[in-house]
Amino acid sequence: MSPETKPDFLINPEGLRIDGRRTDEMRPIELKVGVLKQADGSASIRQGNTYILAAVYGPRELHPRHLTINDRAYLRCVYRMATFSVPDRKRPAPSRREREISMVIANALKPALFLEDYPRAVVDVFIQVIQADGGTRCAAINAASLALADAGIPMKTLVPAVAVGKAEGKLLVDLGDEEDKYGGGDVPMAMLGTTGEITLLQQDGSFAKEELVEAMGMGVTAMKYILELQKEALKSAYTKKVAVEGEELDEYEDDLETDLGEAEIAGEEDE
Numbered sequence: 001m002s003p004e005t006k007p008d009f010l011i012n013p014e015g016l017r018i019d020g021r022r023t024d025e026m027r028p029i030e031l032k033v034g035v036l037k038q039a040d041g042s043a044s045i046r047q048g049n050t051y052i053l054a055a056v057y058g059p060r061e062l063h064p065r066h067l068t069i070n071d072r073a074y075l076r077c078v079y080r081m082a083t084f085s086v087p088d089r090k091r092p093a094p095s096r097r098e099r100e101i102s103m104v105i106a107n108a109l110k111p112a113l114f115l116e117d118y119p120r121a122v123v124d125v126f127i128q129v130i131q132a133d134g135g136t137r138c139a140a141i142n143a144a145s146l147a148l149a150d151a152g153i154p155m156k157t158l159v160p161a162v163a164v165g166k167a168e169g170k171l172l173v174d175l176g177d178e179e180d181k182y183g184g185g186d187v188p189m190a191m192l193g194t195t196g197e198i199t200l201l202q203q204d205g206s207f208a209k210e211e212l213v214e215a216m217g218m219g220v221t222a223m224k225y226i227l228e229l230q231k232e233a234l235k236s237a238y239t240k241k242v243a244v245e246g247e248e249l250d251e252y253e254d255d256l257e258t259d260l261g262e263a264e265i266a267g268e269e270d271e
């Protein structure tokens with residue numbers, strides 16, 4: 001990748017962004033479920049040039065034991081960027097930023113999970129950023145939530161996430177790296193797919209109250225769209241799986257289409 005220079009403008013006179021998107025337009029998103037053989041659940045996401053893998057292990061015995069929580073499972077998220085994921089080599093030692101992002105991702109996902117079903121256990125979520133081009137914490141949540149469902153962790157809902165930012169006086173959905181670096185602010189958010197309850201809300205830069213309200217409205221619209229893509233990705237992975245195993249396809253597709261589709265997929269064995 002060539003060294004980056006600050007672009008002359010982030011929005012051109014026609015109102016389009018550097019990659020040609022409208023202000024309310026997402027980058028192309030590709031979600032895949034069950035991409036890793038060793039993990040109990042996994043997913044990948046390509047969101048524009050951002051590319052992330054999420055792997056879930058568990059519920060399993062927790063080590064070290066002093067981290068045990070008696071009445072529920074511990075959701076342990078580890079977000080890491082590969083050394084080659086950014087233009088300047090990322091130092092391999094975990095940074096403060098990576099630790100903070102690991103924590104906010106866990107907090108965004110926890111309300112969607114029935115962790116009380118597995119007291120004293122751990123559910124490990126490993127997130128590896130392979131290529132970073134803006135919005136990695138939100139893309140990580142989009143993938144991790146699918147990986148958790150794929151692992152069969154009982155869930156109330158999936159968790160979509162997106163960042164809305166600001167440049168040259170306009171609000172922009174799903175910031176790319178240059179918009180993040182040279183724009184005027186960034187509001188990453190996540191919500192529970194079923195209720196719309198916000199589980200992540202951060203702010204970088206300054207926003208007037210009205211701007212923040214508008215940004216959240218744009219974010220919610222984008223997250224509803226992402227939620228549909230997440231459901232489609234799960235459906236497509238499990239439809240393929242069932243077809244391979246030769247089970248009754250139609251019956252299974254009906255199950256996936258119920259209102260609580262994702263919770264039922266995850267909790268099926270418990271019923």
Ligand code: UDP
Binds near residue numbers: 086177180
């Ligand atoms: N970034 C980078 N080097 C780093 C950390 C981040 O080049 O060590 C880039 C990367 O593209 C990332 C963007 O800066 O996506 C914005 O980072 P931020 O901390 O805002 O998190 P994100 O927007 O990825 O959730």
